[in-house]
Amino acid sequence: MQPRSANTITEIVANAQQKLREIKEVQLFGGDALNLKDFRQIFTMPGGITKDYCWRVTMTPTEPDFTMPIDTITKPNAPNQFGYMKTERVPKTDGTFEWLVFGSQFDFDPNQDTLFRVVYSGEATFQVTNLA
Amino acid sequence: MRGNNDLVQQLREVLQDIDELKTAQLVGTNQIVAKPYATTDAYDRQFSITAPFQSIGSSVKAIRIDVTPTDLPPGNILLSDIVPELRYTNGVGVSNWTGSAIDLNTFFFLVQIDSEQDAQNSYILGIVAPTNTVMRLKVHIMANATVGFSLTEMN
Numbered sequence: 001m002q003p004r005s006a007n008t009i010t011e012i013v014a015n016a017q018q019k020l021r022e023i024k025e026v027q028l029f030g031g032d033a034l035n036l037k038d039f040r041q042i043f044t045m046p047g048g049i050t051k052d053y054c055w056r057v058t059m060t061p062t063e064p065d066f067t068m069p070i071d072t073i074t075k076p077n078a079p080n081q082f083g084y085m086k087t088e089r090v091p092k093t094d095g096t097f098e099w100l101v102f103g104s105q106f107d108f109d110p111n112q113d114t115l116f117r118v119v120y121s122g123e124a125t126f127q128v129t130n131l132a
Numbered sequence: 133m134r135g136n137n138d139l140v141q142q143l144r145e146v147l148q149d150i151d152e153l154k155t156a157q158l159v160g161t162n163q164i165v166a167k168p169y170a171t172t173d174a175y176d177r178q179f180s181i182t183a184p185f186q187s188i189g190s191s192v193k194a195i196r197i198d199v200t201p202t203d204l205p206p207g208n209i210l211l212s213d214i215v216p217e218l219r220y221t222n223g224v225g226v227s228n229w230t231g232s233a234i235d236l237n238t239f240f241f242l243v244q245i246d247s248e249q250d251a252q253n254s255y256i257l258g259i260v261a262p263t264n265t266v267m268r269l270k271v272h273i274m275a276n277a278t279v280g281f282s283l284t285e286m287n
Contacts, residue, residue: 010139013139014142017145017146017149052233064166066166068213068274068276088229097213097274122166131229
């Protein structure tokens with residue numbers, strides 16, 4: 001059997017190194033820690049108007065087998081603001097994740113801003129649609 | 133000319149890269165695998181809402197949902213995302229949003245509570261509706277392990 005030349009071995013090792021580097025760069029989760037991402041959106045209910053508001057937030061995984069919401073945070077986006085919007089999870093069967101973000105505003109209220117934040121693993125795109 | 137030490141060094145670097153990739157991570161062994169779970173049943177629990185709430189004619193129901201993994205390696209953290217699907221017995225879905233306004237008579241909320249156990253996530257599903265309303269609950273779960281769940285009616 002013909003022995004491999006040194007150059008061939010060097011090339012094989014170099015290729016392996018390159019592939020490993022590529023894996024480490026593009027992998028969704030780092031070697032030592034979990035690499036989470038977040039999506040943030042601020043929803044504003046203008047002051048001086050009595051009205052119910054609702055937005056739909058859709059999260060579409062681009063890596064479905066490795067993508068899931070870890071946590072959802074909804075809170076006032078100002079320290080001196082009491083009211084904020086609430087959320088509801090919407091059952092889906094198409095592999096997407098969906099939230100309704102809704103709230104009531106009254107004409108005697110000032111502007112109310114709500115920070116909506118989803119922490120998730122994997123890869124996903126988000127779409128926000130105003131329903132009312 | 134390349135010496136033997138160069139090859140050994142290169143192989144060591146390759147091995148180190150592999151080890152870094154395989155180092156135990158915060159969650160799961162190699163990476164998070166998101167596994168969806170739901171029973172094959174049309175719904176998991178049917179219940180009546182009868183416990184008095186804040187006003188006459190309005191009642192509340194609280195259901196505890198415990199999510200437990202079946203194959204999570206010891207020491208790992210269970211991540212779970214659950215979506216409660218509520219329907220009336222005629223199949224119509226229940227939502228806080230009527231389509232044009234917030235429903236003030238029928239609404240529900242989900243909060244995560246301390247499960248007091250490792251590798252278990254627990255939630256309280258609260259539902260307010262007109263007294264004697266009958267609903268059906270189906271639980272949808274996405275988790276980083278194969279899971280099961282149990283339901284406990286708190287009232």
